[in-house]
Amino acid sequence: MVQGIANWNTEETEEWLQQYVDDWVAFYRKHTNDGEVASYIPELQKANPDALGIVIKGNNGITIRSGDTEDPFTLQSISKAITFAVACMERGVSYMLQQVDVEPTGEAFNSIMHLEMKQVKKPLNPFNNAGAITVTSALPGDTSDDKLEPVLKLLEDMLGNRPELNADVFKSERDSSTRNRAIGYYLLEVGFLESDLDITLETYFKQCSIDVTIDDLARIGMILANDGMDPKNGEEIIPRQIARITKVLMLTCGMYDASGKFATYVGIPAKSGVSGGILAAVPPRVRDESMPFTDGCGIGVYGPALGEEGNSVAGIRLLRHIATQWDLSIF
Ligand code: DON
Incomplete structure (x- = not known):
């Protein structure tokens, strides 16, 4: 990377970064075949x-957009980061940490093996399905629409517009939800749920079915990177402590059983979903003028071809490449 660029925020440097990213996206697109x-x-x-x-x-105002940026897709498991933050805002951090632990499982997102084998007193983290369904059950409200309301409100506060539900994905998930129903019944049996099971599951399927774009994910990532503050106007959208815990969980559990590898090779708090989205938050780091985005940035990636662990295969490789080239790792 070129040395001594004091100001990355110019048309020339933006164009230059754009060309790099365009080349990298063209290269990694072939990896979708994997x-x-x-x-x-x-x-x-x-x-x-x-x-x-x-x-x-x-945070410096530069936006780079490359590849298939217009395709809408559903949040899926990325919603778990949002609902966890919302539940902490609505119910309090210490209350939520009594309901769900913050330990990685090293298992698939929809595994419940650890719940029974370890006889845990609460789900191990809010980003596997057992923990996420438990978090959703703690959202206030008697109906799924009531429970979803603060989730949509937080998204609206971050994005400037209220995202829509994708009714087809919602119905499709609801009608093929045997695994999540099994998890839900187990949670009900061990007393982890705070709300009616059917209402909780309906809310969970709805939160997974919220339509977004990668512009939206990049914006959410930028706010998380700033510890919950909107860099545009300095407004606190998510309390700092909650934004920080959410990022810790993204780093330790956000990519499921690939979280360790992702932390090692990419080193950025990130959350994936099975529709192929990845939300990433790059906090500001020590200034090195030869690197762009040292003031922090949010990244949204979309690549629906998934690897074994349920994460976008080309998306992860693209992120790894960019993080290496631009020294984005937080470590
Ligand atoms: O619980 C499910 O099956 C999905 N709606 C969400 C799963 C998901 O996105 C897992 N991520 N990789």
Whole structure:
């Protein structure tokens, strides 16, 4: 990387960064062949397996957008980071940490093995399905729409517009939800749920079915990178402590059983979803003028072809490449 660029925030440098990212997206698009679009929710299978796109929003005002940036997709498990933050805002951090632990499982996102084998007193973290469904049950409200309201409100506060639910994905997930129902019944049996099981599951399927774009994810990532503050106007959207815990969980549990490898090779707090989205938050770091985005940035990636662990295969490789080239790791 070129030495001594004092100001990255110029048209010339932006164009230059854009060309790099365009080349990298074109290269990593071929890697989509190494993954497969999720099929256990039939509606998700309609996604274009070759799609790959990225949006990077820097705190310095630079935005880089490349590849398939317009395709909307559903939040899926990325919603777990949002609902955890919302539950902490609504119920308090210490209360929520009594309901759900903050330990990685090293297991698949929908595994419940650890719940029984370890006889845990609470789900191990809010980002596997058992923990996420428990968190959703703690959202205030008697109906799924009531419970979803503060989630949509937080998204609206961050994005400037209220995202829509994708009704087809919602129905498809609801109608193919045997695994999540099994998890839900187990949680009910051991007394972890605070709300009616059907209402909790309906809310969980709805939160997974919220439509977003990678512009949206990059914006959310930028706010998390700033410890919950909107860099545009200095407004606190998520309390600092909650934003920080959310990022810790993204780093330790956000990519499921690939979280350790992702932390090692990419080193950025991130959360994936089975529709192929990745939300990443790059906090500001020690200034090195030869690198762009030292003031921090949010990144949204979309690549629906998934690897074995349920994460975008080309998306992870693209992020790894960019993080290495631009020294984005927090470590
Ligand atoms: O619980 C499910 O099956 C999905 N709606 C969400 C799973 C998901 O996104 C896992 N991520 N990789």
